Amino acid sequence: MITIKDIAKKANVSEGTVDRVIHNRGGVSKKTASKIKAILEHHNFSVNPVASALALKNKYLIATLIPEYNDADLFWKSPHLGILKGASDVHNFGVTLHNFTFNQYDTDSYLNSFQALLETKPSAVIMVPNFSKETKQIVGKLEALNIPYLFLNIDIEGFNNKAFVGQDSYMAGYIAGKLMNLSISKPSTFLIIQARYNITKNNAVSNRIKGFNDYFIKNNINSKTQTLKIENLNNSIETKERIKNYLKQHPEIEGLFVPSSRIYIVVDCLNTAYLNKLELIGFDNTPQNIKCLKNDAVSFLISQKPFDQGYEAVRLMTDYLKIKKELSTKKIYLPIDILTKENVDYNERNELVFEKVEK
Amino acid sequence: MITIKDIAKKANVSEGTVDRVIHNRGGVSKKTASKIKAILEHHNFSVNPVASALALKNKYLIATLIPEYNDADLFWKSPHLGILKGASDVHNFGVTLHNFTFNQYDTDSYLNSFQALLETKPSAVIMVPNFSKETKQIVGKLEALNIPYLFLNIDIEGFNNKAFVGQDSYMAGYIAGKLMNLSISKPSTFLIIQARYNITKNNAVSNRIKGFNDYFIKNNINSKTQTLKIENLNNSIETKERIKNYLKQHPEIEGLFVPSSRIYIVVDCLNTAYLNKLELIGFDNTPQNIKCLKNDAVSFLISQKPFDQGYEAVRLMTDYLKIKKELSTKKIYLPIDILTKENVDYNERNELVFEKVEK
DNA sequence: TCTATTTTCGTGTACGCACACACAAATATA
DNA sequence: TATATTTGTGTGTGCGTACACGAAAATAGA
Numbered sequence: 001m002i003t004i005k006d007i008a009k010k011a012n013v014s015e016g017t018v019d020r021v022i023h024n025r026g027g028v029s030k031k032t033a034s035k036i037k038a039i040l041e042h043h044n045f046s047v048n049p050v051a052s053a054l055a056l057k058n059k060y061l062i063a064t065l066i067p068e069y070n071d072a073d074l075f076w077k078s079p080h081l082g083i084l085k086g087a088s089d090v091h092n093f094g095v096t097l098h099n100f101t102f103n104q105y106d107t108d109s110y111l112n113s114f115q116a117l118l119e120t121k122p123s124a125v126i127m128v129p130n131f132s133k134e135t136k137q138i139v140g141k142l143e144a145l146n147i148p149y150l151f152l153n154i155d156i157e158g159f160n161n162k163a164f165v166g167q168d169s170y171m172a173g174y175i176a177g178k179l180m181n182l183s184i185s186k187p188s189t190f191l192i193i194q195a196r197y198n199i200t201k202n203n204a205v206s207n208r209i210k211g212f213n214d215y216f217i218k219n220n221i222n223s224k225t226q227t228l229k230i231e232n233l234n235n236s237i238e239t240k241e242r243i244k245n246y247l248k249q250h251p252e253i254e255g256l257f258v259p260s261s262r263i264y265i266v267v268d269c270l271n272t273a274y275l276n277k278l279e280l281i282g283f284d285n286t287p288q289n290i291k292c293l294k295n296d297a298v299s300f301l302i303s304q305k306p307f308d309q310g311y312e313a314v315r316l317m318t319d320y321l322k323i324k325k326e327l328s329t330k331k332i333y334l335p336i337d338i339l340t341k342e343n344v345d346y347n348e349r350n351e352l353v354f355e356k357v358e359k
Numbered sequence: 360m361i362t363i364k365d366i367a368k369k370a371n372v373s374e375g376t377v378d379r380v381i382h383n384r385g386g387v388s389k390k391t392a393s394k395i396k397a398i399l400e401h402h403n404f405s406v407n408p409v410a411s412a413l414a415l416k417n418k419y420l421i422a423t424l425i426p427e428y429n430d431a432d433l434f435w436k437s438p439h440l441g442i443l444k445g446a447s448d449v450h451n452f453g454v455t456l457h458n459f460t461f462n463q464y465d466t467d468s469y470l471n472s473f474q475a476l477l478e479t480k481p482s483a484v485i486m487v488p489n490f491s492k493e494t495k496q497i498v499g500k501l502e503a504l505n506i507p508y509l510f511l512n513i514d515i516e517g518f519n520n521k522a523f524v525g526q527d528s529y530m531a532g533y534i535a536g537k538l539m540n541l542s543i544s545k546p547s548t549f550l551i552i553q554a555r556y557n558i559t560k561n562n563a564v565s566n567r568i569k570g571f572n573d574y575f576i577k578n579n580i581n582s583k584t585q586t587l588k589i590e591n592l593n594n595s596i597e598t599k600e601r602i603k604n605y606l607k608q609h610p611e612i613e614g615l616f617v618p619s620s621r622i623y624i625v626v627d628c629l630n631t632a633y634l635n636k637l638e639l640i641g642f643d644n645t646p647q648n649i650k651c652l653k654n655d656a657v658s659f660l661i662s663q664k665p666f667d668q669g670y671e672a673v674r675l676m677t678d679y680l681k682i683k684k685e686l687s688t689k690k691i692y693l694p695i696d697i698l699t700k701e702n703v704d705y706n707e708r709n710e711l712v713f714e715k716v717e718k
Numbered sequence: 719t720c721t722a723t724t725t726t727c728g729t730g731t732a733c734g735c736a737c738a739c740a741c742a743a744a745t746a747t748a
Numbered sequence: 749t750a751t752a753t754t755t756g757t758g759t760g761t762g763c764g765t766a767c768a769c770g771a772a773a774a775t776a777g778a
Contacts, residue, residue, distance in 0.1 A: 335707075
């Protein structure tokens with residue numbers, strides 16, 4: 001492996017000069033610089049990241065901004081753990097992570113957390129662009145400061161984000177349609193239960209619904225879907241009533257599709273008779289959802305691999321910072337995992353192992 | 360972060376002495392050693408892997424021994440790529456990989472490759488224990504030399520391997536049963552096509568078959584399975600005839616289960632009428648199999664995540680060598696991925712990305 | 719008991735490689 | 749010639765590793 005010292009010798013300059021050329025730090029005459037560059041290219045030189053990390057000693061700070069999690073909504077715990085795992089992987093390479101969270105239903109909290117984030121003067125930002133208008137403000141500041149940023153989990157268009165790391169929502173919904181069709185095995189009627197507030201938040205839910213419907217259309221399957229919109233999909237008596245009433249009025253329904261991570265709430269609203277009669281398909285491997293999967297209330301869950309999203313985002317950003325490696329694709333789509341009661345325990349092994357190690 | 364220098368100062372000894380204690384290199388009086396140990400523990404010290412790697416400069420050599428691949432059997436390409444990715448990840452930490460391959464149908468080639476491997480004096484070995492008797496010989500030599508080893512993909516019992524990295528074959532077969540049942544949606548008859556030579560090779564195939572059958576038994580489903588054993592499952596006219604004849608004689612069969620990576624050969628043996636009539640479920644995401652999945656000949660593939668197997672094995676062994684981290688579990692089971700034509704392209708993204716980068 | 723020799727214990731430091739600052743030399747400008 | 753600017757050099761730093769060597773203690777020999 002060729003080192004800076006070797007290059008310096010070949011070019012008849014000092015190591016410091018080579019280093020300046022490598023990092024475009026200026027102070028080198030054009031002639032010398034181009035000579036050195038030629039030698040670098042000829043030998044296909046790249047810095048030794050280990051030595052570099054040792055010398056830099058925490059030069060980079062990556063800030064993350066993701067929704068907070070709680071017992072009722074554990075979804076965001078996984079990306080958080082993935083980020084922590086990524087942080088521990090890159091820590092020794094001179095990259096430090098600084099994590100900020102916000103309330104995903106509160107724009108003020110989003111903006112405030114961002115402000116706190118900015119004050120740490122990060123070298124890069126990994127964020128979940130939960131609100132589109134406010135994201136515009138935020139991104140404006142980042143761009144003014146020339147701070148690269150990357151979108152996690154939620155994909156919104158029209159920004160100069162270095163990348164999006166997440167799932168192809170449309171195809172995930174499409175696969176949900178396939179699984180639903182497989183489970184019922186004849187043309188039927190399905191109900192999509194949609195929480196209203198999701199609409200404003202991001203388009204993942206609507207893309208999933210579109211994919212779900214398209215499966216039947218594109219494969220000429222004569223199944224029908226209906227949609228029940230619920231303002232606030234929580235564990236209230238009201239929610240229970242609405243779902244119950246709807247199903248009573250529509251006995252033809254044989255399957256429920258919940259295009260959010262809240263299917264466990266729907267399960268809570270149904271009695272055993274309904275649970276036996278209906279096929280349920282939902283999203284995300286939260287503990288509550290996994291419980292529903294294991295006791296046969298839910299047939300399939302589609303996982304977004306949230307842990308991997310966090311992990312990948314950190315690795316990606318680190319690579320970008322350290323070797324200015326531009327990303328080949330803007331959309332980093334993670335696998336669309338099909339979870340059943342049988343394979344769920346083998347999934348996200350990394351997450352479990354990591355959580356244990358951290359304790 | 361506390362450094363060796365700090366520890367040395369606190370203990371009133373030199374850095375070198377601390378280093379000797381850390382690495383049990385002897386030459387330190389018991390009294391001093393225990394004093395230093397106490398301080399190390401108290402501060403929860405662990406060596407900085409970056410500085411360590413820089414200082415060690417390729418101290419460790421991990422040798423791998425896996426089956427070779429060719430156009431007809433590309434399965435082993437993925438673990439190979441995973442190993443390469445792992446190698447590039449750990450390269451800067453002072454670990455070098457040296458890869459050996461063998462013909463998976465030839466014991467001599469297995470033993471010869473092993474001999475060549477031994478001559479490189481590796482610090483650790485990652486191997487696919489393809490033949491049980493010969494593995495005993497090999498392992499004997501490794502243990503005599505005190506070289507740690509790890510089994511990849513094939514799990515055989517009665518050895519002191521540090522770990523097994525692969526899939527839970529029984530559960531994978533069980534899930535195949537579930538998917539088959541889902542696809543047919545009523546009690547039916549299924550044919551398991553088994554290549555005879557697999558039996559001697561490893562028990563993964565028989566575990567998959569057991570899991571497949573058990574799905575119907577444990578769930579009280581009145582489906583039946585038959586088994587067709589073919590000596591050498593290749594693209595011959597003979598194979599074609601045997602399968603054709605069997606199906607003609609057993610028109611009740613509605614699904615084929617191929618518990619090996621060779622389902623594409625079975626597809627080759629069937630005409631369109633049969634392909635439309637039958638549900639096919641097989642294993643492994645080889646290019647040929649993926650093609651069959653995409654053109655609807657095969658309904659599901661179960662992936663062993665072979666790329667991840669290789670990658671994980673390398674990472675695991677590296678951790679073991681560098682920090683003598685004993686593995687918490689001996690069985691490292693990777694996820695059981697359910698692949699359909701819709702999600703297959705999102706799978707093994709790492710593998711594709713890595714292959715591109717390497718080119 | 720005293721010196722000579724071996725063994726035990728501990729210290730000092732060069733090295734791996736990249737980085738960046740302080741400084742010196744060379745050149746250009748006033 | 750004096751001053752500013754550009755260009756290039758030298759070196760300490762980050763942290764752990766391991767070798768060479770010195771000091772101290774233990775043993776042997778007389």
